[in-house]
Amino acid sequence: MKFFIRFISAASACMLLYACPYSSTHVLDETPGIYVEDDLLGNWATFVKKPVSGKQEPVKVILSKKNDTEYNISFTGSLSELKPFRVIDKDSINGTAFMSTVGGKQFFNITIKDNIYIAEIIFKKGLLSLMPLSEHFTAKMIMTNADLRNSIEVHYKTRVIPLYDDDFCLKEMVKVN
Secondary structure, three states, X not given: OHHHHHHHHHHHHHHHHHOOEOEEXXXXXXXXXXXXXXXXXEEEEEEEEOOOOOOEEEEEEEEEEOOOOOEEEEEEEOOHHHHHHOOOEOOEEEEEEEEEEXXXXXXXXXXXXXXXXXXXXXEEOOEEEEEEEEOOOOOOOOOOHHHHHHHHHHXXXXXXXXXXXXXXXXXXXXXEO
């Protein structure tokens, strides 16, 4: 019985660790250079499917202006699966973000607790999607900001569908009060 419990625990841990968005110590641009877009500021909400149970749970993203080129970003909602990673402050994950453009696509460089996550921004018909790149979007060792930028350019040129981390994608969020 102990073996079975350990096996289930280990399998669950592997699934959680395997399903992580790409994190790095590098950013796409050395310094933020794109001004904050007022259309993106505010509260955004969507539902996400829990990986284990498959239940739909609400998640909210709050974007506010930190300065002319940076955002404060906060994720709130059903985040219980992330508690073991110690990124949650009370009931939310807080960080900062700035925008970069690579190959005609816009990306957020999101900094949360010294980790940088890269997420494609898709803003269509008043709906916002944040699509974080998968940990396995490249097999290349990223050593510099330029390496990261080049890897993303190559990835988007060579893939019909980019590798996103589906468990962390926030698709078609609507603006709420």
